[in-house]
Amino acid sequence: MPRALRTPALLLTTVALLSGCGATVEKSQEDRDAAARDHYPVTVENCGERRTFAKAPERVVTNDVGITEIMFALGLEERMAGYVMPDNKGSVHQVPWKGGYERTTWLSKKRINTELVLDAKADLVFAGWNYGFDEGEGFTPAKLKGLGVDSYVLSESCRSGRTKARGVMPPLEALYTDLLNLGKVFDVEDRAKELVATFRKEVADVEAAAPRGADRPRVFLYDDGRDRPFTSGAYAGPHDIITRAGGDHVMKDLKDSWTAVGWETVVERDPEVIVINNYGNVSAEEKKRFLLSYAPLARVSAIKNERFVVLDYVDLVESPRNPSAISRLAKELRRATP
Template identity: 70%
Template sequence: MPTYIRPAVFALATALALTGCGAEVSGPADAKNTARRADSHYPVTVENCGEKKTYDKAPQRVVTNDVGITEIMFALGLEDHMAGYVMPDDKGDLSAVPWKDAYQKTEWLSKDRINKELVLDAGADLVFAGWNYGFSEGEGFTPAELSRVGVDSYLLSESCRNGQGKARGVMSPLDALYTDLANLGKVFDVEDRAEALTESFRKQIAEAQAKAPKGKDRPRVFLYDDGKDKPLTSGAYAGPHDIITKAGGDHIMKDLEDSWTTVGWETVVDRDPEVIVINNYGDTTADQKRKFLMSYKPLANVSAIRNNRIVVLDYVDLVESPRNPAAVSSLAGELRNLGS
């Protein structure tokens, strides 16, 4: 049977407690001081996917697309600045996460694709999404199109295009997470929260790394998202790369200068992964993906298949999100156990 990994929500809750995500309650006597501080904070300028953007005030009606992006806002305690979120209902159990209250408080605008009409109907002043995380020329939904109707955009840093066609990735995946936390902390005037959250994440990952396999004990790891003719996997700039490597694995597709991309099965066979991590989401269940991998004849002699070393992580653990550090900890434990 496959090993199902569920990153510890208690570790996440601890990290959130360090941030003071529950904003301090200010009484009437503090109102003028708060307003004065806000006036002195703005305007602020941040760099997002190579573009400098200036904000004269904090956006008040943000629409987010997808679960990881939404939870970045929640982790920073910014649900009061949101008009709502868009995501399918295949992203796991949302009732057991540290942001349960934020999910209940914030409107789930659609379980379908995000689009301009939905954004306008929500009265959004900013859309937080990314290339292939909502934004797409093919769908006619782009930052440029939103700008034409007076709505600003912030791009998920994991999704930044690097100038090589539509390839994505300009920094390591965890650096992308830290960059977005820092930028949004500045944009929404919650820099202390962002810094505390990042510090707690770095500490959590360092603790996992200290116990992770090292040197010749590092197993070769392949990330399987989906696909039968060609597997969709992670290159060097998608979340699984850092999660695998920080957890003590050797990511076999680390030479792919892209984020989520397809490869040939022959490449997987040649690189002979010792562990396969399944991305759990969508209409095809993790168990169905596992059964396919175990029965696919070209993979029969791959070490991970021969030794039945398959583990599962949820989608939100693997895309850029505040669940990434807990995923590192959980996968590090799994890799240690597989090696024992």
């Protein structure tokens, strides 16, 4: 066969073979730019507000570990100016998204603020109410907007009305909503849908094997607090983590996310298992010793039988680690149930 005819035929054959094998043909920058022009503008609903983005943000600042790892799970490190996070939220060296931390900048271990955001030349802040946004500190989406910086609010933290109570959807749905919204905002929808499908299957598999009805152990989430315990209501991550793992969340009637209750309520509801949130300057072991020594709890089943499960902070706040936390808690609940 003449060379002039052979080359195009060979190219066609190679392309066909690559397509048939599922190989990815790298798009040119021109093709990617054209695809982006076709994708934008995009509109998503965030905490009841419709938000339109003319293009993908390029210098995102995130606040806190769960929020930061949502970006990493979507492969968006290159879109980040950096993250803000104290160093008492657990190790970031043995995590699924270790590479994300290595490729981005730890901007501060202190509270996020306007000066830090402007110094980072951020075009978007991904934070939440009580996860960075706070009227008392003067750091709000409205203030950022006035300075030309956009914001995206963590769905777990959405406020439910005129009060500061948080929660407008089940915790896992908040995670899935944020993944899908951000997938659209950053034009990585396929990746977001794949993550959500994987997480849904992982959770469904755990639920299928979980106990039901009266066999579900009563579970209380202890975050911290001596005079009054800080815990999880129906709209924070622990609610879905406990219930999907096969537990009966004793504070499921609290229409809030993270909130404080009285010890008398804990005693009355008599949890059989206590999940301890491991973070901060007070270790999980110190929290456990306090609970065991606190006289008003002496007759509570979990205390009498010393049934405790420790999960890390990032397992319990909205984050891509929530599904694996459900799997791990389910195993512990089976061990803890007589």
